Amino acid sequence: MTQPRPIRTVRGVRDILPGETVRWQRVEAEARRVFEAHGYREIRLPLFERTELFARGIGETTDIVEKEMYTFQDRSGESLTLRPEATASLLRAYIEHGLHVQPKPVRLYTLGPMFRYERPQAGRYRQFHQINVEALGEAHPALDAEVIGMLMELFRALGLAERLALQVNSIGDEACRPAFRERLAAYLREHAGELCPECRGRIERNPLRVLDCKRPGCQPLIDKAPSILEALCPGCREHFERVRGYLDALGLAYRVNPRMVRGLDYYVRTTFEVLTEELGAQNALAGGGRYDGLIQALGGPPDPGIGFAIGVERVTLLLGAGPDGPLPTALLIPLGEAALTALLPLAQAARRHGVGVEVAYGRKLRGELERAHRLGVPYVVIVGEDELRADRATLRDMASGAQRAIPLDRLPEELAALGRPG
């Protein structure tokens, strides 16, 4: 009989092992705490939707829709897609359930896996995880600042603030962007010869993208290109100035980057990114912006909206390795069958008192003590024939080696007291 070959993970997909889940739990818990302190509530969304939702919501000509979606037909022949981002789904739910009748802004957050068919790389996976925030139905610039401020507050709470940089920009709206786009394209056409081939191709398709080019050769030209900020219409200009004023009032450090361009088609006015220099090419930890008009484009009310997405993998990469996670307070070591039978209900009782307890099976005392030491468990309880005769357990402090006898029936309470140090 031959051993079957083990099956391995699919490319670009990975397991998050126990040593790492500790960090994930921390990120998620801090996010929930910070967001809920701002009045945001969780919404949970399906992992797949009708393909059309993403085509309409993200933009037919974006890279995501054109070549990165996991699209398949279900048994009824309908075209479905694993979500490549969360905003479209969230807005669909907002519209479908009439959440727009709630007091505005409607503040929501969600988290979970997204799927994009890309070549994996440091900080980039085919199944990756985002934490999303969306604030819907309110156009006030203070909401932009609230959302951005909340994002930075989360990074501060995670101890990452000093290693990150916040950039903000305004990319105008339908009133001013088309004209700017033409001006920029005209400028680029004039200097097409000095641009890299990729950028030359972008001049007509999406000239704003040229501004985002990282090739050194294109930089001088980009530096001298017309700035979107000078081309903003009065409405966008005022909105951006007020957003900046509120950011200043919040005491947030940021850089205005007039060349920041975001990859999704739906953004208007405020856009922002949180960047790091520690993760190689995948330097964006979070990004977002305002998307007034998108909800209507998806068949909903004419409500404005703003939101962001955080890349959880990238955040946990930055957090680095930490403690391996919560340990039980005590390892209970029974010596023999009678002791095991006596300890099982006591372990259960201790857990009901809220203390973490692990029971050892079958090994010699020496081996179990060694295991307890290596696990880092602070206390060990030994129950053998001697203890059973006296109706006692031996409690050992692993750090000091000190031992004392405690009555068996007092064991759960004693352990619970140890589990609440200080």
Next chain:
RNA sequence: GUGAGCGUAGCUCAACGGUUAGAGCACUGGACUGUGGCUCCAGGGGUUGAGGGUUCGAAUCCCUUCGCUCACCCCA
């Protein structure tokens, strides 16, 4: 989708084209019968990613393929 680098034990890595592919860590057992951290000994573990080719002989050279990594691209 494009390019480059790399695939040897669970992990980190050795092995000039030449005997039966090794070491450290980890794991299991013993020295030590109910007391951890140290030390010593022993043991389990490998289709050298896979397939083909060259050769008397391949972990080593060649081709193909898969995977990983990094970068382009894109973005979280």
